[in-house]
Amino acid sequence: MPALISPRLLIFGESLSFHKFPHVSRNAWFHRSVCSLSLASLGFKNDHETVETGKFNEAKPLNPLTEVPKGKAKVVRSHVVKAAGPHRSLEIDSTIFNAKSFFELGLPPLLIERLEKEGFKTPTDVQATAIPTILKDHDVVIQSYTGSGKTLAYLLPILSEVGPLKTRTTDDDGEPGKKTDIEAVIVAPSRELGMQIVREFEKILGPANKKVVQQLVGGANRSRQEEALRKNKPCIVVGTPGRISEISAAGKLHTHGCRFLVLDEVDQLLSFNFREDMHRILEHVGRKSSGDSRGPKGSLAKRAERQTVLVSATVPFSVIRAARSWGHDPLLIQAKKVISIESISPSGPINLSGQSTSSDPSSNVQTQAAIQSLPPSLKHYYCVTKLQHKVDTLRRCVHALDAKSVIVFMNHTKQLKDTVFKLEARGMIAAELHGDLGKLGRTTTLKKFKNGEVRILVTNELSARGLDVAECDLVVNLDLPTDSIHYAHRAGRTGRLGRKGTVVTICEESEVFVVKKLQRQLSIPIATCEFTEGKFVITEEEKALPALS
Numbered sequence: 001m002p003a004l005i006s007p008r009l010l011i012f013g014e015s016l017s018f019h020k021f022p023h024v025s026r027n028a029w030f031h032r033s034v035c036s037l038s039l040a041s042l043g044f045k046n047d048h049e050t051v052e053t054g055k056f057n058e059a060k061p062l063n064p065l066t067e068v069p070k071g072k073a074k075v076v077r078s079h080v081v082k083a084a085g086p087h088r089s090l091e092i093d094s095t096i097f098n099a100k101s102f103f104e105l106g107l108p109p110l111l112i113e114r115l116e117k118e119g120f121k122t123p124t125d126v127q128a129t130a131i132p133t134i135l136k137d138h139d140v141v142i143q144s145y146t147g148s149g150k151t152l153a154y155l156l157p158i159l160s161e162v163g164p165l166k167t168r169t170t171d172d173d174g175e176p177g178k179k180t181d182i183e184a185v186i187v188a189p190s191r192e193l194g195m196q197i198v199r200e201f202e203k204i205l206g207p208a209n210k211k212v213v214q215q216l217v218g219g220a221n222r223s224r225q226e227e228a229l230r231k232n233k234p235c236i237v238v239g240t241p242g243r244i245s246e247i248s249a250a251g252k253l254h255t256h257g258c259r260f261l262v263l264d265e266v267d268q269l270l271s272f273n274f275r276e277d278m279h280r281i282l283e284h285v286g287r288k289s290s291g292d293s294r295g296p297k298g299s300l301a302k303r304a305e306r307q308t309v310l311v312s313a314t315v316p317f318s319v320i321r322a323a324r325s326w327g328h329d330p331l332l333i334q335a336k337k338v339i340s341i342e343s344i345s346p347s348g349p350i351n352l353s354g355q356s357t358s359s360d361p362s363s364n365v366q367t368q369a370a371i372q373s374l375p376p377s378l379k380h381y382y383c384v385t386k387l388q389h390k391v392d393t394l395r396r397c398v399h400a401l402d403a404k405s406v407i408v409f410m411n412h413t414k415q416l417k418d419t420v421f422k423l424e425a426r427g428m429i430a431a432e433l434h435g436d437l438g439k440l441g442r443t444t445t446l447k448k449f450k451n452g453e454v455r456i457l458v459t460n461e462l463s464a465r466g467l468d469v470a471e472c473d474l475v476v477n478l479d480l481p482t483d484s485i486h487y488a489h490r491a492g493r494t495g496r497l498g499r500k501g502t503v504v505t506i507c508e509e510s511e512v513f514v515v516k517k518l519q520r521q522l523s524i525p526i527a528t529c530e531f532t533e534g535k536f537v538i539t540e541e542e543k544a545l546p547a548l549s
C-alpha cells in the first residue's frame, strides 16, 4: 500500500499502523439502514445558483436529482446567515458566530467600516476570542477547526496596529513609500495559501491600500518582488519560508523592527523541509519578546519586540513547545477558550478541554490534534470498490450527490493526471493541481475552480491545507490520507464557515481497516455507502466511537 507511506509520518509522530489494527467486522458497529440522499437532502441547496458562474457543459447524469425518502435524510435546519463576499449561495450555520460585534472587540472605526463594506458583519467564536487577546499584546497559538475564520482572527488585530486602518496614527506609519521596515511578517507553507492570505489582506485594506501588503511566495519572479519591496515599502509581507529567507539573506527585507510574526499552518512549518528557512526567519524577524516591556506599542524600541502568533487547525505538542520557546507566556486560543500554555505539561498532549494529559505524548498527540480540527457540520462516508473501478465510482459519487464543486485527493501525480484524463473522457470538467505545475498554471486552475468553470479539482496534499473555496460541497479521498491529521485537513476543504459538507473516501476492501482506524482516531462516524442507479445509498450507518487513546 505505497500510498500510505510518507516521510510526513515522521513529523506527526504516530502513523496509521496497518498491522496494529485488526480488521474489524463492519457489522459489529453498524445499525443497518438503507436510504438514498443527495447533497441537497443533506442540507445543501439543490438549485444551480450554488455555483454562480459555473458552466458545466457535461453529459447529463443518469439520475440528476435523487429522491429522498421522507424521514431518512438527516437535515438539521438552523437559523442561517449568508457568506461574505461574492459567492452567497451555500447556507451557513449561524452557531459558528459570536454574540459580540466587531466593534465590541476593540477594533478601530476605519477597520470596522471596511469589514462592513466587505460584508463581514459578525465575528466567529475564534475571532471574538483571539482579537482582544492579540490586541493585549499576548503571544498566542490559535487552534480551531478548519474554515472557522482563523485568518481574520490574526489579520484584524494586525491591521489595528499596522497600516492605514489602525487605531493610532503617526506621520510615518501606514502609507506605503514612507517607511523602510516591515511591521508584520506572515509565513505560510504553500504559495496558494500565501496568495490567499494576501487577497484577504487586500480585501480588508481596500483597493486604495493594496500596496501596504506584499506577497513573497516562491515560484514567482524574485527580482520583481524585491523591486516592489523597494518601491512600495509595504509594512506587511506574506510569503513562503524559502522566499522570505532568501530575500532576507540578500539584505532586501528589513524585518528587525517587525512587531508581528505569524506562522500559519505552524505544525507544517515545523517540518524538517522548512527547518533552515524557519530558523532564519525566527532569528531575523523582530526579537523574541521578554515580557518586560509589554504594554501599548508605539516607540521603535517596543516595536522591535515581536508578538508571535502561531495558527493551525491541528496543534500537536510540538507546536506548544515551539510557542514556549519562541514567545513569552503564550496563550492557547480555542474558539471561546483561552488557556495559558505554561500550564500545559510538557509530558502530555493537550486534550479536548485544552488541558494536558499525563499519558505518553507520542501515542495520541496526533489523534487529539486531529479531533479538534474537524468542523461538526461534516458528514463522512466511505465506499468500497475495486482499484480499476475507482474513477467510475468517483463519477457516480459526484452525480449521485449532485455535487457542484468537488476536491478529489490523490497521492501520486501520475495517477492524478490519469484520473483527470478519465473524468474528462466521461464528459466531466476536471482539472489537475499539483506541485509539478508552474505558478501560473496553479493559479489559473485554482481560479477556474473557484469561479465554477471547473467542477472537479483533482489534487494532492498541496491543497489540503488552508485552501478556502466556499462552494466546495464534496471532498473525495480517491487515495487514503497518510494519517488522521491529513484526513482532517483534506476533509476541512468542505464545510467551510459552518456550511454543510460531505467527505467520501473511496477505497478497496483491503483498505477498510484503515478507514476504521481513522474513524476511531477521529471519533467520528464514517458510514458505508454505495452509488447505484444514480443514487447515493447509505448501506450501513456507523455509530460514533470513542477516540483511540
Ligand SMILES: Nc1ncnc2c1ncn2[C@@H]1O[C@H](COP(=O)(O)OP(=O)(O)OP(=O)(O)O)[C@@H](O)[C@H]1O
Pocket: 083, 084, 119, 120, 121, 122, 123, 124, 127, 144, 145, 146, 147, 148, 149, 150, 151, 152, 312, 313, 465, 466, 467, 468, 470, 492, 496, 497
Ligand atoms: N466573521 C466572518 N464573517 C463572514 N465570513 C468570514 C468571517 N470570518 C471568516 N470568514 C470567511 O470564512 C472563510 C474561512 O476562513 P479561513 O480561511 O480564515 O478559515 P480557517 O479557519 O483559517 O481554515 P483552515 O484551517 O482550513 O485554514 C473565508 O472565506 C473567510 O473570508
